[in-house]
Amino acid sequence: MKYAFIVLLISIVSCKAQKDAPAQSDPDIVLVAQDAFSGILEYEAAVIKDAKSLNKLYARINRTRKPGLPVPQIDFSQEMVVAVCLGAQNGNPTPIITRAGESGSEGALLVELAKPSKENDIQTTVVSYPFYIYKMPFSAKKMEVQKKNW
Secondary structure, eight states, X not given: OHHHHHHHHHHHHTOGGGOOOOOOXXXXXXXXXEESBOSOOSOEEEEEOSHHHHHHXXXXXXGGOSSOOOOOOOOTTTEEEEEEEOOSEESOOOEEEEEOOOXXXXXXXXXXXXXXXXXXXXXXXXXXXXXXXXEEEOOOSEEEEEEOOO
16 A cells, blocks of 8 residues: 555656646736637737627637636736737647837737747647637736747
């Protein structure tokens, strides 16, 4: 019995599925939801500042799901959402969002894909259509989402 417990403990600690995702460089930007299949075939990114637009995005994502994914609860008076749909990807890369220069009434967010780790040099041929939903503090400025070095 003692050896079974030790084997179980070692397998839990060494499991590669428990790796952490790359950390966001901005602590105010928090990942709320993600999945490997969005049903959106091309890259799209948007800043969402109201519940109606978030529900519309989830209606597109849940079009082929029964039951659908639940819509995250966001307080749009204090927060806004950045939605990133990556389109067709090999594997499941994670985007990192950073704030770029803000001037006057406009701001920019940069979306960069995390570099794949060197320990997993296995090439995946599985095509996924991942999406990521981030929340961040509300800004009245017009925000633009840009790709960085893809």
